[in-house]
Amino acid sequence: xxxxxxxxxxxxxxxxxxxxDDEKELTxxxxxxxxxxxxxxxxxxxxxxxxxxxxxxxxxxELFDGRSQLLVYHFMFGPGWDEGCPSCSSxxxxxxxxxxxxxxxxxxxxxxxxAPLEKLNAYKRRMGWSFPWVSSLGSEFxxxxxxxxxxxxxxxxxxxxxxxLGPDPRYLAEELPGxxxxxxxDGAVYHTYSAYxxxxxxxxxxxxxxxxxPKGRNEADDPQWMRHxxxxxxxxxxxxxxxxxxxxxxxxxxx
Numbered sequence: 001x002x003x004x005x006x007x008x009x010x011x012x013x014x015x016x017x018x019x020x021d022d023e024k025e026l027t028x029x030x031x032x033x034x035x036x037x038x039x040x041x042x043x044x045x046x047x048x049x050x051x052x053x054x055x056x057x058x059x060x061x062e063l064f065d066g067r068s069q070l071l072v073y074h075f076m077f078g079p080g081w082d083e084g085c086p087s088c089s090s091x092x093x094x095x096x097x098x099x100x101x102x103x104x105x106x107x108x109x110x111x112x113x114x115a116p117l118e119k120l121n122a123y124k125r126r127m128g129w130s131f132p133w134v135s136s137l138g139s140e141f142x143x144x145x146x147x148x149x150x151x152x153x154x155x156x157x158x159x160x161x162x163x164x165l166g167p168d169p170r171y172l173a174e175e176l177p178g179x180x181x182x183x184x185x186d187g188a189v190y191h192t193y194s195a196y197x198x199x200x201x202x203x204x205x206x207x208x209x210x211x212x213x214p215k216g217r218n219e220a221d222d223p224q225w226m227r228h229x230x231x232x233x234x235x236x237x238x239x240x241x242x243x244x245x246x247x248x249x250x251x252x253x254x255x
Contacts, residue, residue: 042190
């Protein structure tokens with residue numbers, strides 16, 4: 001016998017309609033936040049960043065690929081790692097399907113990581129992905145945009161998500177997730193927006209579905225349940241538990 005509230009269909013409809021009012025208010029609030037994102041002032045990017053790409057070395061302006069807008073997902077994949085972060089990998093699962101639509105709406109989307117390009121390409125082949133992914137190894141790009149951290153920063157606590165964290169063990173990591181937006185206007189590149197941690201939830205398709213599932217995200221007993229797509233055990237949900245290297249764990253996804 002379930003200990004969850006059980007109701008008649010009429011009682012459920014009354015409760016659902018009440019929730020719908022709040023959902024509509026959230027949608028209107030989300031529309032307002034989107035407008036305010038677009039109204040943020042722009043900051044000109046003066047530093048000359050270079051990236052290793054499948055087309056050779058390219059500048060930040062060249063990553064726009066002839067379009068006026070660039071969206072960057074800061075994918076957690078450090079130079080010494082053998083594979084990308086499993087949580088970032090989950091976020092990226094839908095990118096191939098998004099890219100074609102963004103390409104035809106004056107928006108280029110790419111992932112950027114500090115791992116060498118050959119590692120990124122090998123991991124793309126393993127995962128069956130084709131979206132653009134470039135290496136910022138040797139560049140200060142990831143450090144400047146608040147997603148990569150030196151050993152000293154990790155020891156004393158860096159700034160992440162627009163606030164100084166102090167030596168918070170949740171954030172003692174070489175790489176953390178984020179996204180940044182840029183615009184190319186009259187030959188100049190401007191930084192327009194960045195988001196980190198829970199600010200990325202809306203980009204994470206699997207969580208949008210789980211938020212509508214009866215048990216929600218259901219992570220209390222296993223907050224690091226997510227695996228690389230090819231590392232789930234075939235015996236079924238919850239069968240066994242894989243142990244992940246600390247650097248491959250998305251440590252802030254629920255904070």
